[in-house]
Amino acid sequence: SAVISQKPSRDICQRGTSLTIQCQVDSQVTMMFWYRQQPGQSLTLIATANQGSEATYESGFVIDKFPISRPNLTFSTLTVSNMSPEDSSIYLCSAESGQGEKLFFGSGTQLSVL
Amino acid sequence: GEDVEQSLFLSVREGDSSVINCTYTDSSSTYLYWYKQEPGAGLQLLTYIFSNMDMKQDQRLTVLLNKKDKHLSLRIADTQTGDSAIYFCAESPQGGKLIFGQGTELSVKP
Numbered sequence: 712s713a714v715i716s717q718k719p720s721r722d723i724c725q726r727g728t729s730l731t732i733q734c735q736v737d738s739q740v741t742m743m744f745w746y747r748q749q750p751g752q753s754l755t756l757i758a759t760a761n762q763g764s765e766a767t768y769e770s771g772f773v774i775d776k777f778p779i780s781r782p783n784l785t786f787s788t789l790t791v792s793n794m795s796p797e798d799s800s801i802y803l804c805s806a807e808s809g810q811g812e813k814l815f816f817g818s819g820t821q822l823s824v825l
Numbered sequence: 826g827e828d829v830e831q832s833l834f835l836s837v838r839e840g841d842s843s844v845i846n847c848t849y850t851d852s853s854s855t856y857l858y859w860y861k862q863e864p865g866a867g868l869q870l871l872t873y874i875f876s877n878m879d880m881k882q883d884q885r886l887t888v889l890l891n892k893k894d895k896h897l898s899l900r901i902a903d904t905q906t907g908d909s910a911i912y913f914c915a916e917s918p919q920g921g922k923l924i925f926g927q928g929t930e931l932s933v934k935p
Contacts, residue, residue: 717867742921753913753925754868803867807921812856812875814921818867 713738713808717817724794724824731790732820734804739784741807745777748801748819757802760787794824831914831926838934843901845929847914850895854916857890858923859899862911871899871912901931909933 714737724730734743743760758766758779766779781787791798804817828850837843849857855876860868874881874888874897881888887900901908911930915923 744921744923746923753927754923755925756922759922805921805923812873813870814858814917814923815870816860816868821865 713740713806713813713815715804715806715815715817717804717820719820720818721821722823724822726795726824728794729790729792730794730822731788732802732804734787734789734806734817736785736806738808741784743781743787744805745779745787745789746803746805746816748803750799754803757789760789791822794822796824798822799824829914829916829924829926831912831929833927834930834932836932836934837904839904839906841904843899843904843908843931843933845899845901845912845914845931847897847899847926848895849897849914849916849924849926851916851918851924852892852895854918856917857888857897858913858915858917859886859888859897860913860915860925862913862928864910868913904931904933906933906935 716735745757746754748754756769757772758768760766760779760781762781778790801819801821803819831847856873858873859871861871862868872883885902889898911928913928914926
């Protein structure tokens with residue numbers, strides 16, 4: 712199984728600032744993803760982090776608001792830009808392992824925006 | 826469209842079996858998943874089933890898949906208080922992307 716480390720685990724931020732979340736996988740993986748879990752809700756896919764090219768965003772999410780980097784096969788970052796209280800959520804990184812059938816998650820970053 | 830539905834709450838007594846149900850819409854999903862989320866934690870992959878299987882058993886966990894009805898269930902035998910958590914069903918319509926249900930909050934009473 713893949714071990715996925717995320718940091719920070721939580722943060723409290725001021726409106727209008729930006730936060731970058733890091734995701735490190737202990738092995739090379741083909742696919743990495745970023746999800747958002749709003750309070751009391753299920754998970755929604757933000758984007759697929761592509762190694763060496765621009766991320767692929769889902770409907771309702773844009774690069775200017777959620778820029779993503781993936782410089783190599785084990786690391787990705789998600790930035791939440793120009794934050795507002797509506798961005799308060801848990802942000803989770805995910806990666807596939809094995810032959811692609813196992814999808815593991817990091818422990819998440821709990822973000823609160825004041 | 827893609828949609829996954831689960832009941833929101835389930836309450837059982839310790840030692841009983843729990844059955845959490847899920848319906849999904851995308852018949853092209855290769856794998857279907859069950860995840861567990863404890864308070865303040867990320868998602869733990871519990872088990873998954875390949876779409877051409879009817880059943881998968883892993884210790885106390887049994888997954889049943891009815892592909893015709895697009896119905897997935899997770900049975901937890903001998904439920905313990907440590908099993909109290911939110912359980913998410915998810916389908917994978919394309920390449921690693923998951924569509925999640927709303928989650929079922931399982932409460933285990935001593």
